[in-house]
Amino acid sequence: MQDLRQKLAKLKLHSARAQEAVARQRDLIRRLEEGRRDTSVAEELLDAMTETLRIFEDSQSSFIDELKLVAPEEWRLDYAEIEAPAANQGNKLLNSLPFADLALMQPFLERVGLNFHSRLQITNRALKTVHFLENGMVSVIAVTGGGRRRTQVGLIGREGMTGIPIVFGSMHSPFDLEVEIAGQAQSVATAKLLALMQQSPAIRRCLLDYVETLWLQFARTAAANAHGTIEQRLARLLLLVDERIESDEIKLTHEQLAAMLAVRRAGITVALQHLEACGLINRTRGNVTIIDRPGLRAEAQPLN
Numbered sequence: 071m072q073d074l075r076q077k078l079a080k081l082k083l084h085s086a087r088a089q090e091a092v093a094r095q096r097d098l099i100r101r102l103e104e105g106r107r108d109t110s111v112a113e114e115l116l117d118a119m120t121e122t123l124r125i126f127e128d129s130q131s132s133f134i135d136e137l138k139l140v141a142p143e144e145w146r147l148d149y150a151e152i153e154a155p156a157a158n159q160g161n162k163l164l165n166s167l168p169f170a171d172l173a174l175m176q177p178f179l180e181r182v183g184l185n186f187h188s189r190l191q192i193t194n195r196a197l198k199t200v201h202f203l204e205n206g207m208v209s210v211i212a213v214t215g216g217g218r219r220r221t222q223v224g225l226i227g228r229e230g231m232t233g234i235p236i237v238f239g240s241m242h243s244p245f246d247l248e249v250e251i252a253g254q255a256q257s258v259a260t261a262k263l264l265a266l267m268q269q270s271p272a273i274r275r276c277l278l279d280y281v282e283t284l285w286l287q288f289a290r291t292a293a294a295n296a297h298g299t300i301e302q303r304l305a306r307l308l309l310l311v312d313e314r315i316e317s318d319e320i321k322l323t324h325e326q327l328a329a330m331l332a333v334r335r336a337g338i339t340v341a342l343q344h345l346e347a348c349g350l351i352n353r354t355r356g357n358v359t360i361i362d363r364p365g366l367r368a369e370a371q372p373l374n
Contacts, residue, residue, distance in 0.1 A: 081126065081129060084126045085123070085126045085127060088119070088122055088123040088126050089123060091119050091123075092116065092119050092120055092123055095112065095115060095116045095119055096116065096323070096325060098112055099112050099113060099116060099325075099335065100355075103335070103336065103339060109334075109335065109336060110334070113334065113335060116325070123187070124187070124189070127187060127188060127189070128189060128192070160204055160228070161202040161203060161204050161228055161231070161255070161256060162228055162229045162230075163202055163229070163230060163231055163276060163277070163280055164179075164202050164256065166276060167272060167273065167276055168272055171270045171272045171273050171276075174266060174269070174270055174273070175258065175266055175273070178258050178259065178262045178263075178266070179202075179256040179257070179258050180256065180257050180258070181204075181254060181255070181256055181257075182201070182254070182255055182256075182257045183252075183253075183254055184201070184203070184206045184208070184249045184252055184253045184254060184255055185249060185252055186249055186250075186251070186252045187248060187249060188248070188249045189246055189247065189248050189249075190208060190232050190247040190248070190249065191232060191233070191243040191245065191246060191247035192243060192246055193213045193243055193244065193245060193246050194242055194243065194244075195242065195243060196241055196242055197233050197235065197236060197241055197242065197243055197260045198259070198260055199232075199233070199257050199258070199259060199260060200231055200232055200233030200236065200257065200258050200259075200260055200263050201231065201232045201233070201255040201256070201257050202230075202231045202255055202256045202257075202258075203226060203227055203228045203230065203231070203232075203253065203254075203255045204228055204253065204254045204255055204256065205227075205228055205253035205254055205315070206227075206249060206250075206251045206252050206253015206254065206255070206315075207225060207226065207227050207249075207250045207251040207253070207311065207314050207315055208225070208226040208227075208232065208247050208248065208249055208250060209222050209224075209225060209226075209247070209248050209249075209250045209330065210222065210223050210224035210225065210226065210245050210246075210247055210284075210288075211223070211245055211246040211247070211248060212244075212245055213245070213246050220246070220329070221295075221332050222291075222329070222330045222331070222332070223245070223288050223291050223292065224284060224287050224288050224291060225250070225287070225310050225311065225314050226247070226284070226314070227313070227314025227315055227316075228314070228316070229280075229313075229314065230280055230284060231277070231280065232247050233260060233263070234281055234284060236260055236263065236264055236267075237267075237274075237277050237278055237281050238281075241260065250322070250326065250330075251315060251321065251322070287310075290373070293373065294306055294373040295331075295332070297372075297373065298372065298373045300331065300333055300337050300338070300340070300341045301341045301344050301345065301369065302369060302370055302372055302373050303331055303370075303373065304327065304331065304338065304341045304342070304345065305345060305350070305366050305367075305369035305370035306370035306373050307327070307330060307331060308320060308345075308351070308358060308360060308366060309360075309363070309366055309367060309370060312360055312363070318359055318360040318361070318363075319357065319358075319359050320357070320358045320359070320360070321356060321357050322356070322357075322358065323355075323356045324338050324339060324342070327342075342358070345366070345369065348365065348369070349361070349362055349365065350362045350365045350366045350369060351366070
């Protein structure tokens with residue numbers, strides 16, 4: 071147990087230092103932008119720092135899986151308890167199940183915290199756990215070019231779930247799933263959910279219906295990326311986020327929005343300025359508030 075505690079402390083230290091470095095680099099980019107100076111080199115360095123942070127977080131995630139097995143009480147103390155959000159209405163998929171089927175699942179569900187930037191699935195790796203989000207938001211990311219290119223293709227909120235491949239009988243993830251907005255979820259072991267799907271046609275049908283809507287979102291995102299302007303794509307993205315977190319106040323940084331649209335941070339700044347000038351949003355640092363949803367829909371309309 072002492073070795074586990076030492077390893078945990080070391081991982082926490084590395085992650086904290088990496089987070090501090092990323093925060094300093096983000097602040098540098100902000101100051102460069104305010105001075106109207108080129109940020110391309112600083113953004114490339116930020117990408118490298120962020121990838122290093124992801125490596126530390128992935129190591130920490132693997133270690134947490136080990137803790138769950140050999141020291142569950144310590145895991146719960148350090149990771150399983152987070153402050154509950156003010157509003158938690160549960161997961162819509164679970165809430166849509168007939169009572170008998172929800173009761174069938176309930177003994178195997180466990181509430182867990184979703185920490186910002188943690189990866190719930192990693193491309194080509196086995197799926198161990200499925201998460202039914204209760205709040206927060208997760209990005210679905212296609213990883214190509216040997217891991218060098220990461221493109222967001224979808225978003226999951228409390229309307230949905232992770233672990234989509236198991237509905238098609240696959241136990242490996244075709245995407246990275248990364249927490250974009252921290253929150254909570256009900257988790258269940260993949261093997262157990264597969265058994266429940268075989269046992270209950272209603273559970274299987276519910277998950278299949280959700281997969282159909284998610285694939286449609288993937289297709290429309292691909293079309294938007296191919297044909298939309300940055301302003302149109304950003305308007306569409308803000309509407310998608312608004313639907314998933316069910317709040318007009320969207321706590322996403324310029325860096326996050328840029329990564330989600332696969333554009334430079336400076337392009338996001340210009341697009342946000344355009345939407346604000348049109349009276350569609352208000353923005354502060356790390357926060358965008360939708361004030362004219364119909365107008366935002368009209369801006370995104372060519373992509374729908």
